[in-house]
Amino acid sequence: MYTIRKVLMKSVEQHISDLLGLVSTPEATELDLLKAQGTVLAAPIVSPVSLPGFDNSAMDGYAVHAADLAGASAEAPVSLPVVADIPAGDPDPAAIRPGLCARIMTGAPLPTGADAVVPVEWTDGGAVDVRIDRPTRPGSFVRRRGEDVEEGATVLRAGARIGAGEMGVLAAVGRRSVPVRPRPRVVVLSTGEELVEPGRPLGPGQIYESNSYMIAAAARDEGCEVYRHGFVGDDPATVWDTLEGLLVRADVVVTTGGVSMGVYDVVKEVLTRQGTVEFTQVAMQPGKPQGFGTIGPDKTPILTLPGNPVSAFVSFHLFVRPVLRRLRGLQPNPLPSVRARLTTPVSSPQGRRSYLRAVLAGPAAGDGVPTVAPAVRQGSHQLSALADANGLLVVPEEVTELPAGALAEVLVLPDR
Ligand SMILES: Nc1nc2c(c(=O)[nH]1)N[C@H]1C(S)=C(S)[C@@H](COP(=O)(O)OP(=O)(O)OC[C@H]3O[C@@H](n4cnc5c(N)ncnc54)[C@H](O)[C@@H]3O)O[C@H]1N2
Numbered sequence: 001m002y003t004i005r006k007v008l009m010k011s012v013e014q015h016i017s018d019l020l021g022l023v024s025t026p027e028a029t030e031l032d033l034l035k036a037q038g039t040v041l042a043a044p045i046v047s048p049v050s051l052p053g054f055d056n057s058a059m060d061g062y063a064v065h066a067a068d069l070a071g072a073s074a075e076a077p078v079s080l081p082v083v084a085d086i087p088a089g090d091p092d093p094a095a096i097r098p099g100l101c102a103r104i105m106t107g108a109p110l111p112t113g114a115d116a117v118v119p120v121e122w123t124d125g126g127a128v129d130v131r132i133d134r135p136t137r138p139g140s141f142v143r144r145r146g147e148d149v150e151e152g153a154t155v156l157r158a159g160a161r162i163g164a165g166e167m168g169v170l171a172a173v174g175r176r177s178v179p180v181r182p183r184p185r186v187v188v189l190s191t192g193e194e195l196v197e198p199g200r201p202l203g204p205g206q207i208y209e210s211n212s213y214m215i216a217a218a219a220r221d222e223g224c225e226v227y228r229h230g231f232v233g234d235d236p237a238t239v240w241d242t243l244e245g246l247l248v249r250a251d252v253v254v255t256t257g258g259v260s261m262g263v264y265d266v267v268k269e270v271l272t273r274q275g276t277v278e279f280t281q282v283a284m285q286p287g288k289p290q291g292f293g294t295i296g297p298d299k300t301p302i303l304t305l306p307g308n309p310v311s312a313f314v315s316f317h318l319f320v321r322p323v324l325r326r327l328r329g330l331q332p333n334p335l336p337s338v339r340a341r342l343t344t345p346v347s348s349p350q351g352r353r354s355y356l357r358a359v360l361a362g363p364a365a366g367d368g369v370p371t372v373a374p375a376v377r378q379g380s381h382q383l384s385a386l387a388d389a390n391g392l393l394v395v396p397e398e399v400t401e402l403p404a405g406a407l408a409e410v411l412v413l414p415d416r
């Protein structure tokens with residue numbers, strides 16, 4: 001028997017705010033630098049060293065007293081005796097007296113006395129005596145101690161995401177490990193009796209399971225540690241037992257399928273009984289049926305996404321992503337958005353905000369406005385256009401038609 005209930009749909013914003021109520025940013029943990037990529041700093045990083053740590057040469061050349069080269073020119077080069085060779089890593093180069101110079105390599109400590117470096121290209125390259133054909137100034141091609149980072153300076157703020165640049169800075173100031181928010185552990189489970197693991201033969205009425213792969217990939221792109229359990233059929237006891245068994249691995253559980261109005265919509269059935277998960281309809285397309293709450297003794301947050309693949313994809317980017325960002329220690333910002341000009345007209349249901357898969361491209365006209373081409377196939381089951389889409393075109397609730405040439409908001413999907 002169907003139980004039919006008219007539900008007032010809630011707004012996308014309200015749903016996001018309800019979901020964010022489920023999670024808070026966890027305690028810090030210390031991670032080895034190599035394992036910290038993609039995590040978020042829990043405390044500012046103060047440098048215990050200066051960068052550079054000592055005055056050193058910016059060029060391969062000669063360490064000189066600038067005053068010795070006054071008046072040097074191509075016609076009247078100055079010749080200086082070369083009294084030392086200073087490679088990078090030289091622990092204690094001898095002082096250079098006026099009238100003398102030393103060969104010096106990039107990164108090598110500037111010897112006491114010398115106040116400038118002359119690049120080898122400005123000389124005859126001599127090893128015993130060197131002829132230099134132009135003057136220089138004190139400080140020329142010298143990298144000063146502390147000119148990049150002063151000892152005691154804050155080099156990274158709390159909340160910074162550790163990417164390649166941050167990694168470089170951390171290593172450069174000598175950090176071996178860093179205090180970060182632990183990577184959220186995301187368990188992904190799909191449901192549906194019709195599903196078959198890719199690679200196996202398909203029977204009549206069956207389809208390949210794709211949601212768990214897609215959602216797991218999206219969560220990994222968000223810096224999470226993902227356990228993709230795959231899928232279970234539509235048996236309520238199996239669904240519950242599987243979920244319960246997975247809780248030890250999860251900071252958050254994401255399911256797909258079984259949340260709509262069907263008599264086999266098992267996720268809704270099982271979790272409604274638990275009483276801690278709420279099922280609702282959001283005024284959007286795709287992605288209308290949504291569920292959220294907590295399960296198990298530790299009140300693990302669970303987000304139940306609709307089973308249609310495109311609905312699950314859009315739900316991830318709108319709803320799961322901000323939750324994961326908060327767990328990671330980032331601001332739970334929505335996807336960035338741009339205004340773009342539509343290449344073809346689109347239509348959208350009254351009262352629901354549409355998110356259409358689209359391809360954003362550079363401006364076609366001289367007005368500098370990017371263009372947005374909505375995919376032709378927009379059904380919630382038609383996932384082919386997901387492969388090319390780099391944006392989600394937003395059509396507001398009250399708008400049912402947008403003509404070609406109209407300006408529209410486009411959410412920018414993360415780079416892959
Ligand atoms: N009478 C109504 N029927 C439906 C409504 C409604 O309001 N009234 N809503 C529709 C909308 S909108 C959506 S979205 C779907 C949501 O469905 P469920 O979350 O219950 O998901 P299922 O029924 O399990 O599956 C829907 C669809 O997606 C395919 N699917 C499911 N899981 C996967 C997977 N892991 N990989 C690939 N494909 C999957 C499944 O085979 C179905 O075709 O409900 C509408 N119905």
Ligand code: MOO
Nearest residue numbers: 286287288311380
């Ligand atoms: O809302 Mo469903 O997610 O349109 O296909």
Ligand SMILES: [Mg+2]
Nearest residue numbers: 258260262265
């Ligand atoms: Mg269903």
